Amino acid sequence: MSLIPTIAFHGMALAYRVSSLVHTLILRGRLIDQLTNGSPMPARHRLLGSIFYRLVGISVVFAANAFCPSFAQGPPPPGFEVLGAGTLAPKTKFLDGNNIPTNIDAFKGKIVVLNLWATWCAPCVKEMPSLERLASRLPADRFAIVAVNQDKGGIAVAKPFLDRLGIRGLAIYSDPTGRLPREYGGRGMPTTFVIGKDGNIISRLEGSADWDTKEIASYLELLGD
Structure with missing residues (x-):
C-alpha cells in the first residue's frame, strides 16, 4: 500500500515528461513538413501546442493533490x-x-x-x-x-x-x-x-x-x- 502514492507520483511526472516530448516531436514534424513545402511554420502552432501540453501537466498535478494531499508534503519518513x-x-x-x-x-x-x-x-x-x-x-x-x-x-x-x-x-x-x-x-x-x-x-x-x-x-x- 505504501508504494502506491510513490509509484503514482512518478508515473504522473513521467506522463508530463512524455507529453512534453510528444509536443516537441510534433513541432519538429510540422517544421519538417513546412520546410519540405517551402513555407515557414506558423507561430500560432507553436504557441497553442505549448499551452495545451503544459495545461495537461498542470491538470495532472492538481489531480494528484486532490486525490492524495500527502503528495504536496512529499514522502513520509521511513516506516x-x-x-x-x-x-x-x-x-x-x-x-x-x-x-x-x-x-x-x-x-x-x-x-x-x-x-x-x-x-x-x-x-x-x-x-x-x-x-x-x-x-x-x-x-x-x-x-x-x-x-x-x-x-x-x-x-x-x-x-x-x-x-x-x-x-x-x-x-x-x-x-x-x-x-x-x-x-x-x-x-x-x-x-x-x-x-x-x-x-x-x-x-x-x-x-x-x-x-x-x-x-x-x-x-x-x-x-x-
Whole structure:
C-alpha cells in the first residue's frame, strides 16, 4: 500500500515528461513538413501546442493533490505507511484523564498523532520520552499528541506508571476496552496513526520511533501548514 502514492507520483511526472516530448516531436514534424513545402511554420502552432501540453501537466498535478494531499508534503519518513485518500478515522470512544468519554472529533482542525501503547509493551515505554518532547515542540493550537493507554486498568494504571517515568508533558488517555486497535486496524503495539485536520487518516506507523527527530517533526509540520 505504501508504494502506491510513490509509484503514482512518478508515473504522473513521467506522463508530463512524455507529453512534453510528444509536443516537441510534433513541432519538429510540422517544421519538417513546412520546410519540405517551402513555407515557414506558423507561430500560432507553436504557441497553442505549448499551452495545451503544459495545461495537461498542470491538470495532472492538481489531480494528484486532490486525490492524495500527502503528495504536496512529499514522502513520509521511513516506516510510515501512507493510507488511501478518504480513510476516515473511526469515531471510537476512549477516555480522557478524567475518565470522560471522548473521540477523535475532539481534535478536529489539528494534526493528530494517535499513539496506542501499554505499560507492558517495552517498545511503547521506550518511545514515551521522545513522544513527550515532540508534544512540547509542536504548537498545541495546530497539533495534538494523543497517547491512548491500552491497559485494562485504564487511567488508574497509566497515570502512576507515567509519573514513575517522569513523563508529565503528555495528556493521559485510556481505552480499557481495547476497541481502538480493533477499529483502527492496529496489529500490535505501539501503533501510531497520523490524522489530518479533516479527520482522515494520513499514515500509520507500526512499531516505535524517535519522535522528536528532525525528519519526523518536519513531516508533521508540513502536514500542519
